[in-house]
Amino acid sequence: MMDWNPAPVEEKISLKFKNPEVLFLALSHPSYAKQINAPEENNERLAVLGGMITQGAIADYLYHRCPYLQVANYKGLLGKLTEPDRLTKTWFQLGLGDSYPFLVLTEKRAVLRQKQDNPFVDGFYALVGAIQLERGFSQTSHWIEKHLIAPLLQRYLKDETERVEGVTQIKFLGNSVLNAIAADYLYHRLPGVPAKRYQSFQKYLLSKGAIAGYKDQLQSETKKGFKQEVGEVYEAFYQENPRNAFKETRDWFVSEFLxxxxxxxxxxxxxxxxxxxxxxxxxxxxxxxxxxxxxxxxxxxxxxxxxxxxxxxx
Incomplete structure (x- = not known):
C-alpha cells in the first residue's frame, strides 16, 4: 500500500476506514496494480461486490419508500440510478474524479469521463464494496441513499403508504437481495478468486437449477417462488431490526440452502x-x-x- 494517506478520500466520502488498505484496494485500477507489481491487488472484485450491493440497496429503498409504485417503475428507476453517466457524475460530485481511482493514464480524465466504459463507474462500485466490507449493508445503504438515490428521487417521494403490487414488489426485493447476499457470501468465502470467476460462481449459486433446488428445500407448502421467499424473510428481519436484516438473511440462506x-x-x-x-x-x-x-x-x-x-x- 506504500505510504498512502487515506484522509483526503475519507473526508470527501464522509467515512473513516478502520482498514484503510480496503479503501486503497477500492481505488486501485488494474493498470495501476500492474504498474506497482501487484497485479492481483486491484479493485475488480470489489466492483463486482459493490455492483450487487448497490442494486440491493436501491431495491430496499424503493420497496420501503415507494410502495405506491409498480415494479415496472422500480425497474426503470433502478436502471436510471445505475446508468454509467449517473455513476460517473456521482463520482465527480464526490470530488474523487480528478485524482481517483489510481490508474495509468493513457488519456486525460476529462476524456475518460465521456466514455461509457470508464474507470469511474467501477471505482464507484468498488468503493461501495469497500464500505460494505467495512460497515455492513445498513450503513452502506444509507451512504448510497445519500449520494446516489436521494439526489434523484427524494423530491418526488409521496406520503402514500398503500402497496400496489405486494407480491410482485416482494419478488423484486427478494431477487436483488438474493444477488447481493450471494455476492457478499462468495467474496468472503472465496478470497482472491479473480473477478470473472467470482462472477461465474455467483451465477452458479443462482442458476435456474440451483434456485429450483432451493425452492424444493423450502418447508412451506405454498407454491410461491424462492425469490418471493427471500424477500419475505428479508422483510421479516427488517421489521425486527433493519440494521441486521441483510446479515440475518444471508446467514439464513447459507445455513438452510448451501x-x-x-x-x-x-x-x-x-x-x-x-x-x-x-x-x-x-x-x-x-x-x-x-x-x-x-x-x-x-x-x-x-x-x-x-x-x-x-x-x-x-
Missing amino acids: EEEEVLRYAIAQLLQDKHPQKWIIRTVLGYASKDYQAGRERFHELMDEEADTNPES
Whole structure:
C-alpha cells in the first residue's frame, strides 16, 4: 500500500476506514496494480461486490419508500440510478474524479469521463464494496441513499403508504437481495478468486437449477417462488431490526440452502481447470499460511476426495 494517506478520500466520502488498505484496494485500477507489481491487488472484485450491493440497496429503498409504485417503475428507476453517466457524475460530485481511482493514464480524465466504459463507474462500485466490507449493508445503504438515490428521487417521494403490487414488489426485493447476499457470501468465502470467476460462481449459486433446488428445500407448502421467499424473510428481519436484516438473511440462506463443502469443491475444480496452482489455492482461497501449509494440503485433498501427496512442495 506504500505510504498512502487515506484522509483526503475519507473526508470527501464522509467515512473513516478502520482498514484503510480496503479503501486503497477500492481505488486501485488494474493498470495501476500492474504498474506497482501487484497485479492481483486491484479493485475488480470489489466492483463486482459493490455492483450487487448497490442494486440491493436501491431495491430496499424503493420497496420501503415507494410502495405506491409498480415494479415496472422500480425497474426503470433502478436502471436510471445505475446508468454509467449517473455513476460517473456521482463520482465527480464526490470530488474523487480528478485524482481517483489510481490508474495509468493513457488519456486525460476529462476524456475518460465521456466514455461509457470508464474507470469511474467501477471505482464507484468498488468503493461501495469497500464500505460494505467495512460497515455492513445498513450503513452502506444509507451512504448510497445519500449520494446516489436521494439526489434523484427524494423530491418526488409521496406520503402514500398503500402497496400496489405486494407480491410482485416482494419478488423484486427478494431477487436483488438474493444477488447481493450471494455476492457478499462468495467474496468472503472465496478470497482472491479473480473477478470473472467470482462472477461465474455467483451465477452458479443462482442458476435456474440451483434456485429450483432451493425452492424444493423450502418447508412451506405454498407454491410461491424462492425469490418471493427471500424477500419475505428479508422483510421479516427488517421489521425486527433493519440494521441486521441483510446479515440475518444471508446467514439464513447459507445455513438452510448451501452445502459449503460443495461450494468449495466446485470452486476449486474450476480454479484448477483455469490452471491455478494447488499451492495458490491452498494459501489464497483456503487461507492457510506457510506455517500451516501441510494442514492446508490435507484440507485440499479432503475436499477433493483425494489422498494427500507426501511431497510438501506440491
